[in-house]
Amino acid sequence: GDDQVLTRFNQLQKRKKPVKFARSAIHNWGLYSLESITAGEMIIEYVGEKIRQEVADLREIKYTESGIGSSYLFRIDEGTVVDATKKGGIARFINHSCDPNCTAKIIRVGGTKRIVIYALRDIEKDEELTYDYKFEREIGSDDRIPCLCGSANCKGFLN
Numbered sequence: 267g268d269d270q271v272l273t274r275f276n277q278l279q280k281r282k283k284p285v286k287f288a289r290s291a292i293h294n295w296g297l298y299s300l301e302s303i304t305a306g307e308m309i310i311e312y313v314g315e316k317i318r319q320e321v322a323d324l325r326e327i328k329y330t331e332s333g334i335g336s337s338y339l340f341r342i343d344e345g346t347v348v349d350a351t352k353k354g355g356i357a358r359f360i361n362h363s364c365d366p367n368c369t370a371k372i373i374r375v376g377g378t379k380r381i382v383i384y385a386l387r388d389i390e391k392d393e394e395l396t397y398d399y400k401f402e403r404e405i406g407s408d409d410r411i412p413c414l415c416g417s418a419n420c421k422g423f424l425n
């Protein structure tokens with residue numbers, strides 16, 4: 267129930283799972299576990315600036331124009347986005363996989379929504395952490411992002 271989530275979130279605040287960012291076999295930088303993690307455990311919060319969708323749209327254009335490439339934007343709900351580009355935690359380095367070992371959950375803590383990354387299965391030390399980005403399909407658009415996760419069940423694209 268919610269109280270367990272709260273307790274575990276508070277524990278997570280005190281004792282984050284040790285993780286590190288390093289070069290990824292999937293894309294550029296990725297996030298890795300520094301110790302084995304048990305299925306269901308909270309690993310890290312995706313921390314950043316909470317902004318309205320309209321602001322996120324403008325920033326997305328600015329980031330793309332300034333060559334930051336795709337952005338560290340994480341949608342919380344239809345009106346809210348967390349932007350980890352300028353003020354963000356290292357969870358922004360987690361890559362997508364079609365066979366992920368983590369999942370990103372939106373939890374409500376004291377009335378505010380937060381993004382927490384949980385382990386979907388037992389994770390070994392030094393494994394790259396991944397979750398399914400669940401990007402919306404860009405129907406008909408030509409800017410599909412080819413997926414490099416390398417999983418047997420890879421869908422071929424991120425969007």
Ligand SMILES: Nc1ncnc2c1ncn2[C@@H]1O[C@H](CN(CC[C@H](N)C(=O)O)CC2CN(Cc3cccs3)C2)[C@@H](O)[C@H]1O
Nearest residue numbers: 293294295334335336337338359360361362412413414415
């Ligand atoms: N399975 C995958 N297959 C292909 N590409 C992937 C996969 N999974 C993540 N991606 C890329 O990664 C971005 C998500 N990124 C996660 C961390 C990234 N690896 C990083 O080093 O910053 C954050 C965005 C912000 N951008 C900054 C950039 C740095 C270098 C080139 S663009 C990347 C995504 O939007 C994608 O473009």
